[in-house]
Amino acid sequence: EAGVAQSPRYKIIEKRQSVAFWCNPISGHATLYWYQQILGQGPKLLIQFQNNGVVDDSQLPKDRFSAERLKGVDSTLKIQPAKLEDSAVYLCASSLVSGAPDTQYFGPGTRLTVL
């Protein structure tokens, strides 16, 4: 079974530029999550999708971050404009369902550096 795929693996941008990350979850997984992991900290949930609907985006900085999952499969996370404090690893995860104690499976992450 293929795991969660993410691209790019690394991205370096200047502040105020835009950036987008892509995630392809495990086949058949209805729930998709985006996390931000700042160096030295645990992952923090940014947004959770159930199929193509948003379940929780309470910690997403909506003035600059946006995410979509149009067909209930792949997802894109965008930052516009980026700030220095956005430097982090962005992790995508997926699970079969969200209501049960289902295991989340993580992709390798995208390491973003904002200069």
Next chain:
Amino acid sequence: AQSVAQPEDQVNVAEGNPLTVKCTYSVSGNPYLFWYVQYPNRGLQFLLKYITGDNLVKGSYGFEAEFNKSQTSFHLKKPSALVSDSALYFCAVRDREIKAAGNKLTFGGGTRVLVKP
């Protein structure tokens, strides 16, 4: 609000010795508890989870964890550590009660494990 504390930033252990990584949690209801491991430049890899039943949970790579409700703890253990166990370990908690706004997984800050030959 739910939270996880991993009181040790780093744990050093000699290869072949027992390994323990500590985790305590806070949640309004009853918890689901998880352990993940992260190797350099890799995503988080699931180790084990506690749902219900036996307080001792066995997981991947010889790891196990013990749920202690009275102490609100879920410590990760391995009887004999390997150099290849050197990595970053994360404990996570989730409330059992199903919520319309989703059941967020909250992670601790992580504990770095260094196993020396």
